[in-house]
Amino acid sequence: MSTRALMRKLEDFEAPRVVPLGGNLYGASFFLMKLLPARFMLERAADQGLLRPGATICESSSGTFGLALAMLAVQHGYRLILVSDWALDRNLHRRLIELGAEVTIVDRPAPSGGLQQARLDRLQGYLQDVSGSYWPSQYYNPDNPLSYGKVAEQLVDRLGRVDCLIGPVGSGGSMSGTSRYLRTLFPDLYAIGVDTPNSVLFGQPSGKLNLSGLGGNILPSNVDHSQFDEVHWLVPAEAFHATHDLHRQHGLFMGPTSGAAYRVAKWWSRNNPGKTVVALFPDEGHRYAETVYDEDWLEKIAGWSDPPRASPFTVSTPMAPMSGWSRFAWDRRSLDDVLAHASDQHDTAADPRADSARSGA
Amino acid sequence: MPIGAGYAEAIGHHGELVQGLFEDDGAQMRRALVSLPCRQLRSKARFTANNSDQLRVIPASREKARRAAELTVNAFGRSGIGADLQIDSNIPLSRGMGSSTADVLASILAVLDWLGIEAASDDVMQIAVSAETACDSTLFRQQAVLFAHRDGVVMESFRRPLPPIDFISIDTTPGATVDTLDFEPARYDQLEIETFRPLRGLLRTAIKNADARMLGRVATASARINERFLPKPRLAEIETIGARFDAIGFQVAHSGTVVGLMFDASDLKAPVNIERATAALRQSGFEPAIFRH
Numbered sequence A: 001m002s003t004r005a006l007m008r009k010l011e012d013f014e015a016p017r018v019v020p021l022g023g024n025l026y027g028a029s030f031f032l033m034k035l036l037p038a039r040f041m042l043e044r045a046a047d048q049g050l051l052r053p054g055a056t057i058c059e060s061s062s063g064t065f066g067l068a069l070a071m072l073a074v075q076h077g078y079r080l081i082l083v084s085d086w087a088l089d090r091n092l093h094r095r096l097i098e099l100g101a102e103v104t105i106v107d108r109p110a111p112s113g114g115l116q117q118a119r120l121d122r123l124q125g126y127l128q129d130v131s132g133s134y135w136p137s138q139y140y141n142p143d144n145p146l147s148y149g150k151v152a153e154q155l156v157d158r159l160g161r162v163d164c165l166i167g168p169v170g171s172g173g174s175m176s177g178t179s180r181y182l183r184t185l186f187p188d189l190y191a192i193g194v195d196t197p198n199s200v201l202f203g204q205p206s207g208k209l210n211l212s213g214l215g216g217n218i219l220p221s222n223v224d225h226s227q228f229d230e231v232h233w234l235v236p237a238e239a240f241h242a243t244h245d246l247h248r249q250h251g252l253f254m255g256p257t258s259g260a261a262y263r264v265a266k267w268w269s270r271n272n273p274g275k276t277v278v279a280l281f282p283d284e285g286h287r288y289a290e291t292v293y294d295e296d297w298l299e300k301i302a303g304w305s306d307p308p309r310a311s312p313f314t315v316s317t318p319m320a321p322m323s324g325w326s327r328f329a330w331d332r333r334s335l336d337d338v339l340a341h342a343s344d345q346h347d348t349a350a351d352p353r354a355d356s357a358r359s360g361a
Numbered sequence B: 001m002p003i004g005a006g007y008a009e010a011i012g013h014h015g016e017l018v019q020g021l022f023e024d025d026g027a028q029m030r031r032a033l034v035s036l037p038c039r040q041l042r043s044k045a046r047f048t049a050n051n052s053d054q055l056r057v058i059p060a061s062r063e064k065a066r067r068a069a070e071l072t073v074n075a076f077g078r079s080g081i082g083a084d085l086q087i088d089s090n091i092p093l094s095r096g097m098g099s100s101t102a103d104v105l106a107s108i109l110a111v112l113d114w115l116g117i118e119a120a121s122d123d124v125m126q127i128a129v130s131a132e133t134a135c136d137s138t139l140f141r142q143q144a145v146l147f148a149h150r151d152g153v154v155m156e157s158f159r160r161p162l163p164p165i166d167f168i169s170i171d172t173t174p175g176a177t178v179d180t181l182d183f184e185p186a187r188y189d190q191l192e193i194e195t196f197r198p199l200r201g202l203l204r205t206a207i208k209n210a211d212a213r214m215l216g217r218v219a220t221a222s223a224r225i226n227e228r229f230l231p232k233p234r235l236a237e238i239e240t241i242g243a244r245f246d247a248i249g250f251q252v253a254h255s256g257t258v259v260g261l262m263f264d265a266s267d268l269k270a271p272v273n274i275e276r277a278t279a280a281l282r283q284s285g286f287e288p289a290i291f292r293h
C-alpha cells in the first residue's frame, strides 16, 4: 500500500466539459482549469515532504491559480498567503478572503520586471519569514505541465484522435503539458499557442499587458517552446470580442483567455476541415462580470469599437510590432533558435497598422 | 475419493498491448496490463485423480502448474487428493508469452472441471496469482480488461473484446531469455506514469469503437516507454519496415523478447501487406512468424 498524499475532494471539478462548436471543433471548457495543476503540485509537494500538514502555502497570483489554491487550502487544511496587485477583481478578492486566504496587494512595479517582479519580491519576504512555508511556483514547477496527463486522457477518451490543440499561454503549463502527452499517441499533433502583444513569452519586446492569464513580462520555464507549431497574438479588444462571440454563439460564458483561444481555433478549424480541433477554455466568465462583460468598461478599451480582424496577419518575426491579431510559424523551435533567425529578417512585410499600435497598447 | 479426470485449455499471448502503472478507483497506483491474446498458443492440462496421496505434474518442470492445481484442490476442500497433472503446451518458454500463466490457468480450470465447479474468474485469478506472483489477462476474452497482474484484480473492464489484430511475431533475441518474475519491475518516472493516463483513455476509445488503428497507437506508445527498461534490439528497423507496409503499430513483451508488428485484420489489404512485410523482415535477417487473430 502506498501512503501517497491525496487531495481529491474537488477532483470532479478538474475535468473539462467537451463541447462541440461546429464541424470538428470542440471546446474543452473548464470550471477552473488551475484546480488540476494546483492539486497535483500540492500532492507531490506533500509526498516529497515539502508541504507538511497545516503548513502555509505562499504564492503570487491575481487570478485563477490563486483561487484554485484557496479552494484546495480550505478543503485540506492549509494556510494560504497570496500576493496580488491592483488587477485583482474585487469580487474575486472577496471570495479569496471568504476562503480564508490572506491577500496582500502590491501597488508599485519593480524597476525591471514590472508588477510581476514586485509581487515575486514580496513573496520572497513571506517565504523567508514564515517557517515551513511552501511555494508552488506555477511558472517554474515542472509538476504544473506534468499534471495535464489527465486532461489528455479526457480528450482522447471523448474524441479519439486529436489533430490540433489550441490554447492560451500564461505559465505555459497547460499547453506545453497537454501537447506533450497527446504527442505520445499522435506525434503529428499541431499545437497553437495564443499570446498577446508586449508579452515576452514568444519573443515580443516587453510592454504593458492588459489581459490577465495571457502572456507575461517574465519568461516562465514552464513554457516549452519546442511544443508549438504556431503562435498567435491577440490584442485585448480582439480577445474580448471573441469572448462575447463564444457566449452568444455557443452559450459558453467563459473568461477572455477562452475567447482568445476560440477566435484562433475557429479560424484554424475553418481552414483545415476534417481535422479534429480542441480549444482549451480555462475559466468561466463570472470573475469578469464587471470588466469583459460590462459595456461601460469595454468602451474604454483601446480598439473596442474598431471592427476586429477576420483573419491573422502573418508576421515573419515574433519581434514585429503588432497592432492586432498576428500569427507566426514557430515550427517547434526553441526561443533562441527563433530569435536568432528573426534578427536576419528586417526587411520583410510589416503589419499595416503597426505604427499606431504602440500608442494604442 | 472421487476418481475421474478433468480437462481444460488456456491460451498464451504475444506480450502486451499496454503495460504500466495506473490509478484505480481509490487513487491507488497499481501495475497493470492488457495482454495480446494468441489463440494458436495453448497449454492443455489433464487432471487425473488416483488413489495415491501425491499430486504429480508431467513434465516435472511445470512446478507452478502443480502448485496451482494443489491450491485449487485445497481451496475447494479436497486437500490430500492424489492425481496426475499432465501439461501439454506449444507456448515458447521465457519469451514473455505467458507459457507459465497458461499452464497455471489450464491446471486450475482442469481441477475445476474435475470437481464440476463453475468458479468466478476473480477466484481463478486469485489462485493464479498466488501460484505464480503475476499473471496475464488472457482469461478475459469476451471483454478486454486492464488487469492488475500482480494483484490479480481487474482495474477496468472495457465491455467489448479487443478489435481483431493480425501480427507478425519477431523474436529480437532468439538466444536470450527473460525470467518474467526475476525481471525487476520497471521504475517509471513521473512523466511516464502520467503518460499512462492518455494511453488508457485511447485504449478505452479504441476498444469501444473497435478501432484497431487507435489500438496500434496505444501499443506503440507503451512499447516506447518500455524501451528504457527492457530494450528490444533493432526495434527501429522493425518499425521502419512496418511503416512501409501500413502496419498500425507495434507491441512488445514488456517482460520478454518478442515484438509484434500489428495489422488491422479488418483491412482488406492486410494479408498482402503482411506477406510483403514478412518478406522484407526476412531479407533483413529476422525470423518472422505470422499470427492471425
Ligand SMILES: Cc1ncc(COP(=O)(O)O)c(C=O)c1O
Pocket: A063, A064, A065, A168, A169, A170, A171, A172, A173, A174, A175, A212, A213, A214, A255, A257, A258, A282, A283
Ligand atoms: C484564465 C486563464 N487562462 C489561461 C491561463 C494560461 O494557462 P497556463 O498557465 O497553463 O499557460 C491562465 C493562467 O494563469 C489563466 O488564469
